[in-house]
Amino acid sequence: xxxxxxxxxxxxxxxxxxxxxxxxxxxxxxxxxxxxxxxxxxxxxxxxxxxxxxxxxxxxxxxxxxxxxxxxxxxxxxxxxxxxxxxxxxxxxxxxxxxxxxxxxxxxxxxxxxxxxxxxxxxxxxxxxxxxxxxxxxxxxxxxxxxxxxxxxxxxxxxxxxxxxxxxxxxxxxxxxxxxxxxxxxxxxxxxxxxxxxxxxxxxxxxxxxxxxxxxxxxxxxxxxxxxxxxxxxxxxxxxxxxxxxxxxxxxxxxxxxxxxxxxxxxxxxxxxxxxxxxxxxxxxxxxxxxxxxxxxxxxxxxxxxxxxxxxxxxxxxxxxxxxxxxxxxxxxxxxxxxxxxxxx
Amino acid sequence: xxxxxxxxxxxxxxxxxxxxxxxxxxxxxxxxxxxxxxxxxxxxxxxxxxxxxxxxxxxxxxxxxxxxxxxxxxxxxxxxxxxxxxxxxxxxxxxxxxxxxxxxxxxxxxxxxxxxxxxxxxxxxxxxxxxxxxxxxxxxxxxxxxxxxxxxxxxxxxxxxxxxxxxxxxxxxxxxxxxxxxxxxxxxxxxxxxxxxxxxxxxxxxxxxxxxxxxxxxxxxxxxxxxxxxxxxxxxxxxxxxxxxxxxxxxxxxxxxxxxxxxxxxxxxxxxxxxxxxxxxxxxxxxxxxxxxxxxxxxxxxxxxxxxxxxxxxxxxxxxxxxxxxxxxxxxxxxxxxxxxxxxxxxxxxxxxxxxxxxxxxxxxxxxxxxxxxxxxxxxxxxxxxxxxxxxxxxxxxxxxxxxxxxxxxxxxxxxxxxxxxxxxxxxxxxxxxxxxxxxxxxxxxxxxxxxxxxxxxxxxxxxxxxxxxxxxxxxxxxxxxxxxxxxxxxxxxxxxxxxxxxxxxxxxxxxxxxxxxxxxxxxxxxxxxxxxxxxxxxxxxxxxxxxxxxxxxxxxxxxxxxxxxxxxxxxxxxxxxxxxxxxxxxxxxxxxxxxxxxxxxxxxxxxxxxxxxxxxxxxxxxxxxxxxxxxxxxxx
Numbered sequence: 013x014x015x016x017x018x019x020x021x022x023x024x025x026x027x028x029x030x031x032x033x034x035x036x037x038x039x040x041x042x043x044x045x046x047x048x049x050x051x052x053x054x055x056x057x058x059x060x061x062x063x064x065x066x067x068x069x070x071x072x073x074x075x076x077x078x079x080x081x082x083x084x085x086x087x088x089x090x091x092x093x094x095x096x097x098x099x100x101x102x103x104x105x106x107x108x109x110x111x112x113x114x115x116x117x118x119x120x121x122x123x124x125x126x127x128x129x130x131x132x133x134x135x136x137x138x139x140x141x142x143x144x145x146x147x148x149x150x151x152x153x154x155x156x157x158x159x160x161x162x163x164x165x166x167x168x169x170x171x172x173x174x175x176x177x178x179x180x181x182x183x184x185x186x187x188x189x190x191x192x193x194x195x196x197x198x199x200x201x202x203x204x205x206x207x208x209x210x211x212x213x214x215x216x217x218x219x220x221x222x223x224x225x226x227x228x229x230x231x232x233x234x235x236x237x238x239x240x241x242x243x244x245x246x247x248x249x250x251x252x253x254x255x256x257x258x259x260x261x262x263x264x265x266x267x268x269x270x271x272x273x274x275x276x277x278x279x280x281x282x283x284x285x286x287x288x289x290x291x292x293x294x295x296x297x298x299x300x301x302x303x304x305x306x307x308x309x310x311x312x313x314x315x316x317x318x319x320x321x322x323x324x325x326x327x328x329x330x331x332x333x334x335x336x337x338x339x340x341x342x343x344x345x346x347x348x349x350x351x352x353x354x355x356x357x
Numbered sequence: 358x359x360x361x362x363x364x365x366x367x368x369x370x371x372x373x374x375x376x377x378x379x380x381x382x383x384x385x386x387x388x389x390x391x392x393x394x395x396x397x398x399x400x401x402x403x404x405x406x407x408x409x410x411x412x413x414x415x416x417x418x419x420x421x422x423x424x425x426x427x428x429x430x431x432x433x434x435x436x437x438x439x440x441x442x443x444x445x446x447x448x449x450x451x452x453x454x455x456x457x458x459x460x461x462x463x464x465x466x467x468x469x470x471x472x473x474x475x476x477x478x479x480x481x482x483x484x485x486x487x488x489x490x491x492x493x494x495x496x497x498x499x500x501x502x503x504x505x506x507x508x509x510x511x512x513x514x515x516x517x518x519x520x521x522x523x524x525x526x527x528x529x530x531x532x533x534x535x536x537x538x539x540x541x542x543x544x545x546x547x548x549x550x551x552x553x554x555x556x557x558x559x560x561x562x563x564x565x566x567x568x569x570x571x572x573x574x575x576x577x578x579x580x581x582x583x584x585x586x587x588x589x590x591x592x593x594x595x596x597x598x599x600x601x602x603x604x605x606x607x608x609x610x611x612x613x614x615x616x617x618x619x620x621x622x623x624x625x626x627x628x629x630x631x632x633x634x635x636x637x638x639x640x641x642x643x644x645x646x647x648x649x650x651x652x653x654x655x656x657x658x659x660x661x662x663x664x665x666x667x668x669x670x671x672x673x674x675x676x677x678x679x680x681x682x683x684x685x686x687x688x689x690x691x692x693x694x695x696x697x698x699x700x701x702x703x704x705x706x707x708x709x710x711x712x713x714x715x716x717x718x719x720x721x722x723x724x725x726x727x728x729x730x731x732x733x734x735x736x737x738x739x740x741x742x743x744x745x746x747x748x749x750x751x752x753x754x755x756x757x758x759x760x761x762x763x764x765x766x767x768x769x770x771x772x773x774x775x776x777x778x779x780x781x782x783x784x785x786x787x788x789x790x791x792x793x794x795x796x797x798x799x800x801x802x803x804x805x806x807x808x809x810x811x812x813x814x815x816x817x818x819x820x821x822x823x824x825x826x827x828x829x830x831x832x833x834x835x836x837x838x839x840x841x842x843x844x845x846x847x848x849x850x851x852x853x854x855x856x857x858x859x860x861x862x863x864x865x866x867x868x869x870x871x872x873x874x875x876x877x878x879x880x881x882x883x884x885x886x887x888x889x890x891x892x893x894x895x896x897x898x899x900x901x902x903x904x905x906x907x908x909x910x911x912x913x914x915x916x917x918x919x920x921x922x923x924x925x926x927x928x929x930x931x932x933x934x935x936x937x938x939x940x941x942x943x944x945x946x947x948x949x950x951x952x953x954x955x956x957x958x959x960x961x962x963x964x965x966x967x968x969x970x971x972x973x974x975x976x977x978x979x980x981x982x983x984x985x986x987x988x989x990x991x992x993x994x
Contacts, residue, residue: 052782053842056751063747101779103772106764109780113754119719120750126895127726127742179766186761186775187700189693204692275774284766285775293845294760294776294785
């Protein structure tokens with residue numbers, strides 16, 4: 013048991029050292045890489061490992077006769093989580109989300125230290141010692157807090173009230189609700205029921221299963237399926253339309269949305285926010301094709317009132333592309349990213 | 358003998374009167390329900406040639422037009438008379454208060470029915486009396502709240518009539534028969550409630566008690582039907598049916614009632630009311646516990662709080678699934694509405710909702726862990742609580758991660774896009790389904806620990822049973838998380854279907870593990886007594902937190918449901934042309950909800966105080982059993 017806990021404690025110690033290195037910028041944040049596709053679980057796994065490590069560390073120090081008081085365990089664990097979120101995860105997490113996570117972890121720490129009376133007493137002890145002030149040192153500390161706490165609270169209040177020159181925070185709607193129908197080149201399309209006319213099988217009939225079977229493979233390689241190369245001269249039907257959509261994409265869209273469709277085109281960083289990343293599972297993979305059709309046709313300027321603040325420079329492509337060209341480019345986007353359009357059946 | 362027979366006869370007559378009251382509105386409204394019958398007559402008066410047909414906007418059936426088109430309102434004193442402030446805020450307040458009280462008075466009789474039933478079937482006489490007394494105390498509180506509900510209903514109607522006459526006129530022209538049936542049902546509900554309450558002491562034992570219990574069933578049937586009728590109005594406003602594109606009524610009242618969202622709304626509201634009612638009663642018990650001066654009172658209110666919490670949570674667990682069904686139906690009805698709710702304008706309110714749901718489950722778990730402290734022998738579980746805290750909080754963090762992140766332009770630029778490449782993955786439904794199912798499964802695990810806290814199984818297969826339960830929970834977590842991860846690699850429409858096995862896993866844990874645990878604990882060795890009243894004050898604050906979170910969440914969800922119509926009084930049929938046809942900011946809505954919550958709690962404290970003036974003291978012999986710890990409350994043991 014001791015040997016096992018020592019190994020676990022080693023993990024905890026390594027975690028602390030790694031994080032300290034990242035904070036002091038000795039160790040780059042990406043030393044242990046967050047692997048694309050596995051990142052969400054990787055973070056949870058890392059945190060689980062650290063919790064186990066800290067349990068081991070606490071156990072080992074306890075057996076060595078140097079137990080860490082519960083109060084300091086709680087403070088240290090909460091600080092670790094806050095620092096982990098700030099320095100380990102890259103790109104930086106916006107403050108609003110870190111504040112949410114920080115509050116939840118504070119609640120978690122409280123639940124842990126007060127789950128039973130014994131732990132709660134242990135946790136409270138240092139606080140009670142200072143409040144009771146039975147020794148000279150505690151008395152001094154109590155006076156210190158009496159002065160420091162109001163200053164601290166005053167400082168926070170001042171900081172939150174003082175006028176700032178930063179740009180205001182925006183609550184941008186990522187997926188504005190589409191209208192029930194949209195009119196493009198004189199024809200009305202009902203978004204709930206419209207289908208891509210080029211998503212067809214070899215017989216020329218609408219067939220999503222057929223097209224889904226021919227998209228690139230999801231994952232890191234994004235490989236084309238065998239015998240499903242749109243750039244094959246003999247490609248017909250769906251694959252031919254994908255190729256035509258690709259040509260339209262590279263003539264019009266890739267400057268912003270990028271040649272890998274990840275929103276990092278040549279001009280992307282001239283915009284804020286940068287253009288949509290189609291490889292993200294939160295964009296086109298979540299939407300119906302007809303939604304994409306509406307967004308391409310109408311662009312940023314055509315967003316509804318409830319889509320405010322619009323913050324989109326996407327041109328209304330109906331002024332530059334035909335209806336068929338818009339449908340084809342959508343076909344290409346799904347094919348290239350390896351996603352299926354959302355359906356409601 | 359003659360007296361008993363007389364009582365029996367009287368009780369049967371009272372029950373028959375209740376059933377009569379239940380059937381009365383239906384009998385009276387039968388001619389009205391066959392609305393189509395008088396409609397053509399009205400048309401016939403103007404001659405056959407003028408019969409005009411319309412197409413139902415939802416059912417797509419053809420019907421004879423019998424109503425006027427929805428009025429095209431204009432901003433002005435005729436359609437929108439007002440005071441010097443936003444009319445809808447006044448309406449919001451009146452509506453919300455009526456709903457709070459309505460939910461409470463509909464939920465409490467269901468509790469009374471369950472608790473009275475538990476009292477009737479339990480073999481322990483002392484416990485039976487305690488259950489009966491508890492149910493009686495509840496209905497007494499509900500009685501005072503009932504009259505307040507009716508008063509608030511009146512205020513709501515007057516607010517509608519005086520501030521939104523055109524809209525209310527249109528709604529009542531369509532729902533005329535339903536509104537009359539509703540009024541009659543209300544009379545039936547009142548009559549039944551009074552007979553049930555005042556008959557309590559007259560029907561205390563044997564056959565008479567069963568008659569009394571049957572009355573509570575009738576009372577709850579009436580209450581539920583009443584709520585269904587009220588739901589049909591909001592269902593119509595969100596997803597109209599039974600009218601043509603101009604809003605003209607086509608004569609089929611069932612189509613108007615049975616709209617696309619009526620059924621999911623009904624289910625969601627029943628469960629929500631029950632969870633809310635449990636929360637309110639638990640908070641009441643917690644308040645009384647904290648104010649108690651004697652151990653005896655503390656023991657009583659500790660027990661009361663536990664029962665109310667257990668009942669509330671029993672309905673809280675399926676509530677997210679009912680909510681999921683409602684949202685699914687909303688998407689199926691109008692994709693536009695679904696996106697506005699979950700991914701668009703109102704998405705941030707859903708993050709707040711997720712936060713509140715998380716608080717509900719965290720409070721419940723925390724209460725259960727604290728409750729382990731009043732059981733001798735439960736110490737063995739306490740050292741593992743920290744791991745449950747970790748698992749719960751991981752689920753919670755994923756569940757509340759927003760898809761649309763609030764950030765400054767500088768943060769947006771540093772992040773390199775609208776979605777965070779790591780956390781953005783938590784913002785989509787696949788991860789969130791995993792998060793909430795992990796939270797619920799962990800809550801079930803906490804309940805299992807609580808139920809076996811002071812017991813050691815004595816069945817011969819207890820070792821196998823424990824291992825089986827451990828493996829079952831392990832597999833459940835693996836399945837839920839595995840499916841959540843898999844969701845990223847499959848199409849969205851298939852991913853939606855993954856919620857079914859995830860929910861099935863959670864429910865399997867709920868039913869199988871509770872059942873198995875009960876079998877294992879049959880005749881179990883008691884390691885120590887449950888010392889009612891010897892629970893930390895923190896646990897009672899957790900109950901108050903639970904109730905406040907319920908109240909806040911109800912206010913929030915009501916606002917979201919109403920706001921999703923955007924600038925429509927009746928979706929796509931009658932436009933809101935008042936100056937307030939815009940969506941409030943998140944901050945304003947949060948303040949308004951908080952005000953409603955505060956007002957409700959202040960007013961219900963007054964109701965509790967009124968109720969406490971007349972509450973009878975429990976029989977002495979019943980209270981003696983409280984501290985002994987031998988009686989085990991149902992619901993948990």
